[in-house]
Amino acid sequence: MTTKIAPWIFTASCPSIIGTVDVVTRYMAESGHYVDEIHSFDDRESGRFFIRVEFLPKKEGFSASVFDQEFSARAKDFNMEWALTEPNHRPRVAIMVSKYDHCLNDLLYRFRTGQLNIDVTVIISNHPDLEELAKWHRIPYYHLPITAETKLEQEAQVKSLIEQYDTELVVLARYMQVLSPDMCEYLDGRAINIHHSLLPGFKGARPYHQAWEKGVKMVGATAHYVNNDLDEGPIISQGIQVVNHAHYVEDLVAKGQDIERVTLFNAVKCHIEKRVFLNGKRTVVFGG
Amino acid sequence: MTTKIAPWIFTASCPSIIGTVDVVTRYMAESGHYVDEIHSFDDRESGRFFIRVEFLPKKEGFSASVFDQEFSARAKDFNMEWALTEPNHRPRVAIMVSKYDHCLNDLLYRFRTGQLNIDVTVIISNHPDLEELAKWHRIPYYHLPITAETKLEQEAQVKSLIEQYDTELVVLARYMQVLSPDMCEYLDGRAINIHHSLLPGFKGARPYHQAWEKGVKMVGATAHYVNNDLDEGPIISQGIQVVNHAHYVEDLVAKGQDIERVTLFNAVKCHIEKRVFLNGKRTVVFGG
Amino acid sequence: MTTKIAPWIFTASCPSIIGTVDVVTRYMAESGHYVDEIHSFDDRESGRFFIRVEFLPKKEGFSASVFDQEFSARAKDFNMEWALTEPNHRPRVAIMVSKYDHCLNDLLYRFRTGQLNIDVTVIISNHPDLEELAKWHRIPYYHLPITAETKLEQEAQVKSLIEQYDTELVVLARYMQVLSPDMCEYLDGRAINIHHSLLPGFKGARPYHQAWEKGVKMVGATAHYVNNDLDEGPIISQGIQVVNHAHYVEDLVAKGQDIERVTLFNAVKCHIEKRVFLNGKRTVVFGG
Amino acid sequence: MTTKIAPWIFTASCPSIIGTVDVVTRYMAESGHYVDEIHSFDDRESGRFFIRVEFLPKKEGFSASVFDQEFSARAKDFNMEWALTEPNHRPRVAIMVSKYDHCLNDLLYRFRTGQLNIDVTVIISNHPDLEELAKWHRIPYYHLPITAETKLEQEAQVKSLIEQYDTELVVLARYMQVLSPDMCEYLDGRAINIHHSLLPGFKGARPYHQAWEKGVKMVGATAHYVNNDLDEGPIISQGIQVVNHAHYVEDLVAKGQDIERVTLFNAVKCHIEKRVFLNGKRTVVFGG
Structure with missing residues (x-):
């Protein structure tokens, strides 16, 4: 063939x-x-x-x-x-993370094996934990801590890195900070976030805890464009995982990770292949 | 074998x-x-x-x-x-419906073929539409219309039928009326409702419309016990269906029907096989 | 909307x-x-x-x-x-069945509710069992028994009914007879069969028994065009159902039925909406 | 909590x-x-x-x-x-690979993050390609090339490594060599293989090519115990991925990888948690 x-x-x-x-x-x-x-x-x-x-x-x-x-x-x-x-266009991608590394690890794997035709140029985190993973992939890692007081200042540093690295797409691969409205606007249409629930269910903090409390029989993940509304940006892709009564919160967290990373990967892949179109608060995704 | x-x-x-x-x-x-x-x-x-x-x-x-x-x-x-x-216990079941017949049709099919080991003794509806389907299955059909003014009166009639038919389980197979608190309490733990969304997402009216507005990539269904909180009763089973941008609300409605009926069937089957236990606001479901 | x-x-x-x-x-x-x-x-x-x-x-x-x-x-x-x-083209469909009625029941439900825009004009069976179901839908039912000796003769009768009813599509909704090569050729490209396995796995007789013997963790169903090769016609759609060690053959049979009927429905819907194209031994299915 | x-x-x-x-x-x-x-x-x-x-x-x-x-x-x-x-028993695991690294990368990720409570003590390959990945995880990597002539000799080396590293479980994470009968027997019940099809469909070489030829609408993966029959060992877990006509063989290969690695992970997790029992040619898997 x-x-x-x-x-x-x-x-x-x-x-x-x-x-x-x-x-x-x-x-x-x-x-x-x-x-x-x-x-x-x-x-x-x-x-x-x-x-x-x-x-x-x-x-x-x-x-x-x-x-x-x-x-x-x-x-x-x-x-x-x-x-x-152009054929094989290879967008320059900045990845933002906190401490969870399952999405980062997955994106880097697909980057280094060519499954994702992107160039991961920089990794930005509010924690130092994932530096070694970045290093092994020979990608610059910036640790920019953040507090309520320094949020705007830190975001300014992030912006400056995004520009310095000539970034086409920002991927929030479990970056556990609420972005300022200004930052959201800055990233509008060119940043993809993964949220660990089937949005609009379980918006906001600790969605797996919320899901456990409700006794759901499925947990999900949603990849969406960043916009001004918290966890309300246009949805690109979603995935689910069956769970049951024997799964505690930590089990939902673990089981959800496989869905999160595949869902985020699908969204990034569709985005870079130019399959995703904004359509008001919704998206059109061709052949995703 | x-x-x-x-x-x-x-x-x-x-x-x-x-x-x-x-x-x-x-x-x-x-x-x-x-x-x-x-x-x-x-x-x-x-x-x-x-x-x-x-x-x-x-x-x-x-x-x-x-x-x-x-x-x-x-x-x-x-x-x-x-x-x-006891072996092959065959509970007496009352089904309540409005106009949508996909869940009713499915339950009756499984009843008449023995897939569901239940005895459907009575069908109660606030509309006359599904009488012929009931007739063909030789099941009494009661048309009890309802308005805001007559709700309590109608519910009293429903209760009296539930008792007259010596009912063990009530199945709300797309019965599109909000039950009064009193009725909810009356049915507590012995009535299963199907809601056409992945609860707790899209509670209340017109969940497929809500889902379409949000541009979700999956629609779902949830079977749960009836309790006082609207669409908040303990969840027994859930199902999902992948959708995309080309699906309008009427497509979500159509696609959702297959999930609704299978999800409701699973819940009823687990219930009558004594696999479901109430555990606070959650359920334990063994081998479902 | x-x-x-x-x-x-x-x-x-x-x-x-x-x-x-x-x-x-x-x-x-x-x-x-x-x-x-x-x-x-x-x-x-x-x-x-x-x-x-x-x-x-x-x-x-x-x-x-x-x-x-x-x-x-x-x-x-x-x-x-x-x-x-033309818009809302409504093909004339003949359904062939044996004793299992889950696919027939499903197709007739979707036919009578308008979910499937077809006209079921005739039901042909080698058994008398499903006549009542046909009657209730006011569809002519022909019981044409078959034996090894009478196969060609019976098939001639089937052909004659297919023509008499001016049939555009034949659906084999669990018709448990191997068709003669001549009949296969006659139906080529205009008959859809449902096989109760994920083809090409478990071809031929008793696929659920085969699946149980192998201890599979999923059972499936395949809808395909009829052609000369037994269970080898171009695949239109497939579905699967998770199973486990506690499911005996009769459980696989029961669980498989939901997949069979949805898979067959999907194939028929895609076919009548002109989404399916033959491409050698494979199919192209647009937006299915 | x-x-x-x-x-x-x-x-x-x-x-x-x-x-x-x-x-x-x-x-x-x-x-x-x-x-x-x-x-x-x-x-x-x-x-x-x-x-x-x-x-x-x-x-x-x-x-x-x-x-x-x-x-x-x-x-x-x-x-x-x-x-x-005993609680938190942490089995010593040897992983065998060839050139594809998606399963290895996944297992190592789960190993280093504690998701899989195993100790990966040695990686054995018939190719040198994945040494760097092993090194980064500080795991000894043995490159043992193999030809038809040297198979038995190479297998003897493998056995000796398995023993030297006091191995409890061997995982064939896309090790693309047919094992000798003697080696199969040696590994009986303590080696898990991932095959990139929904067995028993598409046994043997190049299953994605076979699947493409047949025009299937789903590809799958199967994790099973190694035994004497090629790709016929008792099945532990299976997974599937929907595909369509627009996917060429290379797309099936890429899409299948996500299923392969999750399916293999599930099997290894169930095995080390002592959830899997051999039952003739089948398995019992509790709460998998």
Whole structure:
């Protein structure tokens, strides 16, 4: 069997009107690009259109800037937001953690084995505990402690690191601090958080304790974009794990970890493959 | 392969102290009963002990009242609540419904095919819609309309039917009325409700609408005992179904139905097989 | 929230060459049709292209035969097999069963409640057992007994019923007879069978017994198109159910039924919604 | 909430006769041990009885050898095989791998974080690739290359390492070599293998390729004890992952890894917690 050739990815969204698919696919065909896969969706509720195209450009002389110029001319009546992503684009990712390392360990494993096509450029933590893990992966680790008094100051340092490392995506891999509204806004749309419950159930602190108190028969995890509302950002992916009466809180914590890391991985993978679109408070996820 | 012989079931709970298992198993052995399966659980949080035993009595002359008498003498220091259930005990069940019939249809299917060892003796609804389905199964159907003004009166009628039909278990199979506190208390511990969300998420009305608004990637269902708190009774079983951005509310409703009916069935089955124990606001479910 | 308007469905497949998507979407746009959803897939292994489009035709004067004529002219260089399905197309379905009724009961429930947009026109069985269920749904029931000697004769009767009832799809809802090669060929591509294992595991007779012998921790079900190879037709959908050591064969049988019926339902739903494409011995299923 | 105190574990199996549970629980009670949890199972097919008890010994002076002596006297008529495992017993584990590191990485993560209460004492591979990972965990790594000619010799070296490191359990964490019959026998009952399919489907080489060819909609993994039959040892745990037509073999490989490692982890955890019993070609797994 052959190996899949990495395609270019075109993504766009705009208000739903006639011709939205056509303007894309016609340009592809007339330019000699080979369309490998299309997903599109018109949301009747929000009245928005979303499209993701994987394509292989014509053999020679493909230029993204020519694509830009030519497609802009055609798309100008559609009020379209669109983007082109080159094959094997490898976003620069900053990971923020506290003490739990299961998500970090998982992301680093997939990073070093190539399962996640990202470049983890920096790890930032409010605790020193996970430095050795970072070191072994040869990734700079910044320990930036935080208190109620120093929150804004610490966040300023975080921002400065995010910029210094030219970061495209921030992953909150069990970073156990509530971000300030300013920080949330700063990260809007480019930070993914993992919360250890099936949101909107069990928002806030100690969700496994809450879940245990309620005697639930399933615990879950939710990966979502960061926004201003605590644990209310648009959901990208969710996972669940069956539990029973014999599981104490510490068992829920342990069992939940496998779901958390896979759920976070799925969200990051979908995000970097440009499968996720914001749609108001919801998301569209193609082929996730 | 042989067919499983239906066993007697012994269930008990009491405060956790030493000798709780022993007092049960020793009596079984000394009486010549064959213990086929034991589940036990000591809950360190509530400090309660739970046990369920399936046993085949010695060949001749087994008498439940002798068991009662003899075991009571042994168990008297344990403050034990216990019960004996005869093989193939077939509880008399009243089903309450409104207009959605997917849960009712499923329960009746399993009733008529013997998958659920119950006797559905009466169906009570606040709407006339499902009478034909009841008729085909030759089960009396009572249409008791309800308004805000007539709620207590209607509930009195319901109670009187529950008693008239000598009911052991009431199943609320998508009965879309909030019960009065009095009715809740009346049904305490002997009524199972299905709620169409993964509780405690999306309590109350129109949970699929709520779920859609939040853009969740999974919808769920929860079967629980009825108690005073709306949608807060002890959870017996839960189920989930993966959904995505392309599913509108009506799709969630449709997809959720398969989970609702299987989740309700599981809860009813566990209940009638005496696998479920109340443990404060939580449940213990053995081998469910 | 609004209700989804039923769209026309366009489906096509052809060898993968440049312009396949474009020829479809361009025609849609130039004809003033509104494309609501597209799925496409190029299979690098088989070298085939598949596309499914949901569209709302321009307001007035849409004619399928004009579409045919116009699109044929454009598609003629693509060696494309394509089809147009009108909104709410309601295929005529024949169901074949033996004695187990769980799949039949489920399909009939979804038929009568409109969950499955089909017209169940006839039920054919080699046993008389399920006639009452058919009657209650007011569907003709034919009892056609079969023996090794009468197989071909019985199959001729089945064929004649399939034709008499102008059948578009045949569903083998636990029809426990091996079809003759001739019958398989007759049904090729328009009959869906449910097999009670996760194929290709446990092909043939008594798969739950086989599964029990092997001590598996999961049992499954597979819905597939009928073809010449016993239990080897292209797979449309699969489902699984967790089991454990305490489940005897009869428990696997009972637990498997829920998976069988949901798996068969999913396959039938995908089929009638034109989501399933044959791709050699495999299938493409869009948005299933 | 309190933390669970680690209990002693008592496990036993014997032919099913009356008094099997009683002999265990009576001894516990008469000796003043507190029984925290019991699971028992009588298999009607094999005629064997299995029991697992977690207990907290009476406060002072508990001695395993006294338990041995006293219980042996009581159990002598039951032909019982039994074992006592001390709290937090930490088995010495040897891991064998080839080039794929996802299972190894997962086991080492759980080992170093205490999720798996094992002591990984040695890693043995037929390839040099994973040495760095072993080094970082400060675990000796032996690279023992193998060819058809040197298989027996290499296996002799492996055996000698297993003995040198006083190994209780061997985990084949994607060790891609067929073991000789002699080696299989040597490892009988104390080696767990992960196979990347839902056995008995897709035995042998390249199961994901086989699965892709068949167009399955789910891939799976199976953890089982090693025995003489290739991929036919008693199954401990299984897991599955949904896939679709857009997944090529390399995608199945990637998606399967998450299932493989969780499935292997579950099996190892159940094994070291003494939850798994051999029952002919099947297993009994309590509370897994």
